[in-house]
Amino acid sequence: MKLRRIVFISSMVLLPFALAALAVVGVLFARQGGFAPYRVPQGGTRTVANDAATLARGEYLARVGDCQACHTTRGGAPFAGGRAFATGFGTLYSPNITPDAQHGIGDWSADEFVHAMRHGVSRRGVLYPVFPYAHFARVSDADLDAIYAYLRAQPASAEEPPPNRLEAPADSRRALVAWRMLYERPGQMPPLDPNDRGRYLVEGLGHCAMCHSARGERGSLPAQGHFAGGVIPGIGWYAPPLDRIQLERYSDHDLADYLRQGTSAHGSAYGPMAEVVYASLRALSADDALAMAQYLKQVEPAPLRPAPADVHGDAVGGKGADLYGDHCADCHGKDGEGKPGAYPPLRNAVAMTAPDPINAVRMVLYGGMPASSTGNPQPHSMPPFAQQLEPEDIAELLNYARLRFGGRDSRLSADDVRAMYGLVVD
Numbered sequence: 001m002k003l004r005r006i007v008f009i010s011s012m013v014l015l016p017f018a019l020a021a022l023a024v025v026g027v028l029f030a031r032q033g034g035f036a037p038y039r040v041p042q043g044g045t046r047t048v049a050n051d052a053a054t055l056a057r058g059e060y061l062a063r064v065g066d067c068q069a070c071h072t073t074r075g076g077a078p079f080a081g082g083r084a085f086a087t088g089f090g091t092l093y094s095p096n097i098t099p100d101a102q103h104g105i106g107d108w109s110a111d112e113f114v115h116a117m118r119h120g121v122s123r124r125g126v127l128y129p130v131f132p133y134a135h136f137a138r139v140s141d142a143d144l145d146a147i148y149a150y151l152r153a154q155p156a157s158a159e160e161p162p163p164n165r166l167e168a169p170a171d172s173r174r175a176l177v178a179w180r181m182l183y184e185r186p187g188q189m190p191p192l193d194p195n196d197r198g199r200y201l202v203e204g205l206g207h208c209a210m211c212h213s214a215r216g217e218r219g220s221l222p223a224q225g226h227f228a229g230g231v232i233p234g235i236g237w238y239a240p241p242l243d244r245i246q247l248e249r250y251s252d253h254d255l256a257d258y259l260r261q262g263t264s265a266h267g268s269a270y271g272p273m274a275e276v277v278y279a280s281l282r283a284l285s286a287d288d289a290l291a292m293a294q295y296l297k298q299v300e301p302a303p304l305r306p307a308p309a310d311v312h313g314d315a316v317g318g319k320g321a322d323l324y325g326d327h328c329a330d331c332h333g334k335d336g337e338g339k340p341g342a343y344p345p346l347r348n349a350v351a352m353t354a355p356d357p358i359n360a361v362r363m364v365l366y367g368g369m370p371a372s373s374t375g376n377p378q379p380h381s382m383p384p385f386a387q388q389l390e391p392e393d394i395a396e397l398l399n400y401a402r403l404r405f406g407g408r409d410s411r412l413s414a415d416d417v418r419a420m421y422g423l424v425v426d
């Protein structure tokens, strides 16, 4: 009798809290799109055009979306998946998206494909946001259909990617529903207008924000960090902000050339950006590259963007200056001005102005080779210095160079440099 009364009274007290919690869950669930994402349409009879012009358009769009780079492993069949992605919670492998019915997406209808691209949910369950579906969601139906038609026209492959190696709770696709409730806001990402070409390509298929935005909690991409730049999780490279301040030194045409060729008078693409140029942007038409450049150059700086560096020139001489003169000035110029057409300037280069020195250290340790492209068929490369310079020297040299050419006071120590010896060379 007594026990029942206690249970009754306490449930009356707790009820409002329970209802409030339920209401919060309801609101969050509605914000991530309600039930719609989880209703995966299987089957369906909608047919999609697959004439030569559509296939060619699909191929071009798939290049802009960089599908092949993420869905192919080194030496593996194109689109057969298996490429590893290091995340903070383990390793994930991309799936096979060739037309193989068993191992790929051969028995997917056009509607199921479009659904996966728009909502990031497939018959396998909720998909990890390494797949840039939040960006692909904003692409037009006609363009997604053309990509579908193109993928279906590729050779089928029965290759099977290795199983993911993820820690709990990230290993559960159901746990991703909670992630989506916290961070997924499709309502704030409306469809893009295909006629507003530059924005359409940059914010949609180009998914540039995947690397160039600041990350929030648990790998989320908060709106305040859009194009604010940051260190890319898992691979340890810094991607700069993409906005009118960062890109001021490029004219529209310089920037369009950079995108298609990976080099320009103001900088050269290396590391993951060289791969993006090689696998994707090098295929851009001149008009599309220019439209993207024009769009990027007028992006307003995001609230989370770090302040630009602008104190140049007060780097003192000493050992850093001597090391620079001995090892770097031949290519990058005495004043960091570079050699047009051959070696990029260091003055105002990303690795110099970046708040994080990681790119500069990586380049000096391991060197680099820009992507070859029609506009730059035989790129000059940079030699590695890991065997030639001691960590102490690299730290002093870069502290000097970053202050002089980028206005950044990095205070790197030999230990900071040593800590980067173990970075994955990709």
Ligand code: HEC
Pocket: 061, 062, 065, 066, 067, 068, 070, 071, 085, 092, 093, 094, 095, 096, 097, 105, 113, 116, 117, 122, 123, 124, 126, 127, 128, 129, 130, 131, 132, 136, 147, 205
């Ligand atoms: C940044 C890398 C990346 C890019 C770029 C990318 N994908 Fe993916 N994609 C992935 C990963 C990783 C997964 C698997 C996610 C998972 O297992 O939850 C995936 C999943 C998919 C799926 C779901 C497959 C299934 O079996 O559930 C489809 C379809 C797909 N991608 C198509 C594409 C297309 C088309 C493009 C180009 C427009 C593309 N992807 C570009 C990484 C990428």
Ligand code: HEC
Pocket: 202, 206, 207, 208, 209, 210, 211, 212, 232, 237, 238, 239, 240, 242, 246, 247, 258, 259, 266, 267, 268, 269, 270, 271, 272, 273, 274, 276, 281, 292, 296, 350, 359
């Ligand atoms: C896989 C990660 C990744 C993706 C995706 C990516 N970038 Fe980059 N990007 C980088 C990194 C890292 C750098 C810095 C290294 C360098 O300058 O080459 C960079 C540098 C740049 C620069 C040079 C900026 C400067 O101040 O010189 C531009 C411009 C650029 N990216 C544009 C783009 C555009 C446009 C897209 C989308 C079509 C894109 N990036 C997609 C990683 C990426």
Ligand code: HEC
Pocket: 267, 268, 269, 270, 271, 274, 324, 327, 328, 329, 330, 331, 332, 342, 343, 344, 345, 346, 349, 350, 351, 352, 359, 360, 363, 364, 367, 368, 369, 370, 371, 380, 381, 382, 383, 385, 397, 401
């Ligand atoms: C033989 C010529 C050569 C020498 C010597 C050389 N570099 Fe480079 N450097 C290059 C080339 C070429 C690139 C572009 C590489 C790429 O795009 O992958 C580059 C790129 C860079 C970058 C990236 C610039 C950016 O846009 O962010 C940095 C930083 C850099 N070098 C620093 C140095 C330093 C410091 C030294 C001296 C220790 C040095 N380099 C010596 C040729 C050279």
